[in-house]
Amino acid sequence: MIRLSMLQLRVQAITAAVALIAFAVLLAATGPHLASLYAASGLRGCQPASCGQRASSFLKQVNSTGPYAPVDLLSIIIIALTPAVTGLFWGAPLLARELETGTFALAWSQSVTRARWLAVKLTVGGLAAIAVTEALSLLFAWWAAPLGRAAALGGGGSGVGMNQFNPLAFVTHGITPLGYAAFAFTLGVTAGALIRRTVPAMAVTLAIFAAVQIAMPLWIRPNLFPASHTTVAINFNDSTLDLYKTGSPHTFTFTLATDGSVAGQPGAWIRSSGAADAAGHPVSTVVPSACSPAASSSGPGPALANCLTSRGIRIAVTYQPASRYWPLQWAETGIYLVLSLALAGYCFRRLSRLS
């Protein structure tokens, strides 16, 4: 039965192997030079005071020279799409094509019970989908390791040095890709069992998988663990901080980028930021009258920042510390694996009614 599954997956397996090799060649061709740039940047063993500076200039160099930024982006796109592709082309046809073409009658009249048939098919196909996705992710992790280290040293921002919690980075590194692969595959199989036609099952698989992948970073991942809270001083020179003033009387707004810095928490995931006093209680965002002269000058400048600071106003930050990275990876992967098992269980329950 294992051999039959492999025989039927032959075309898909060859396609996947070719894609995997092409990806490996691309990364192998550019990876060593990226590592040598990192070695030349002096980031290894840098003094804490100079690390941030060196990391920024290293990332700036990588961003602007060579093929690194496009390769980085391409890899992210490939790894993010691979689970959907395996779900569509391996998962959805698994039952739907047998039902559509009538070959289920051939498959299920051999001397193998259909429960065993499905168990082997799900295992072989699911493990193959997981293996391909995770292999891509591991190759990319090896390639992007210098970028990750530089980002963790505080040189982060956008592009190649994105924070590890950036949704694009989070879904392409670590163990989450294998959870997505398992989920997309079983989702495809289930859609095929319910719809019984390959192409509509593929469409439904794509729609549901996309919806889940959008819902996850927006509403679920941030709430998997209670966020931490702290207040930080207004640092006008921080490039990740935006200070706006609007309206009349003037009000001000802080916006700290997702991958902004929290003192003592490099690599944290900023969820929200706002004005607060030293104790962390929210304060009015109307510019205090004492600061009006500073605010009325053109644009929110350092004068306004200094004045707000002198009035005891700080930035309240809600964030997930960097140490939550792996707990979040495990929790999210666990959710997807549980969903996959539930879908697989449903397929088994439905199996006797499929023909």
Added chain:
Amino acid sequence: MNAAIQASGLGKQYRRAWALRDCTLAIPEGRVAGLVGPNGAGKTTLLRLAAGMLTPTLGTITVLGERPAAGPAQLAQVGFVAQDTPIYSRLTVADHLRLGAWLNPGWDDHLARHRISQLALNPKQRAGSLSGGQRAQLALTLALAKRPGLLILDEPVASLDPLARREFLQGLMEAVAGQGLSVLLSSHLVADLERVCDYLVVLVASRVRLAGEVSDLLASHHRLSGLRRDPGTLPAGQEIITESHTDKQSNLLVRTDGPVLDPAWAVQPVSLEDLVLAYMTRAADDGPASPQRLKVAS
């Protein structure tokens, strides 16, 4: 003698509609049994229930003494060729033999290869490019080479041209003779069944209207014609299956175990086709109020 297939009160419901209802049937082992009936009688449902493709909504069915698809051992005992003889169009002929060998502990590789070479099929050819007749032969080869005790074939020759049909049935008969297995096949062509079957089941609107050895059935049915008379005057033991009358003449098809002695009748033997049509007609005339339209295929 054991029953190859035994069904009792068997019913299968799809959503609201019953595809088969209250079907009771026993087919002895070692027969080549033909299943005939109008479209919608429940033939395919009955065969799929017997092959374990479906589970009954009501009643019971046992195949060679066990519930269909009860486990690998039971599945190994039953060869099934579904309607339209499905095969994997992307796999080659050789791939099909390989999957048969992998999935069936009793696989007879010699038999499979012998049949394929006899049929002059190219093992490297994709099954999707085979002709209808070759497809059917490949499906039959898969079902035979697992060495089943019972072979179930659902309209295996329906889509074949007359030559391919004859070759298929010939191959089937050779295999039956060689392997001594029981066969149940459905067809809407009585002529096909006449050539191969020694047992006949007529199914109309889920109900078994007639079942028995073909030779017994032919011996016990007669076509009577003579001057017009009241059918009520027939002796006891002569059951009228169909009757038609003109002003002067009566034509009857009767069932009787004894000989017809009345010299007023001209007695003629019946053909299997006559017999099947007679029982279908009778079922349509006096059967239970049924929405099924009787459509006798030619």
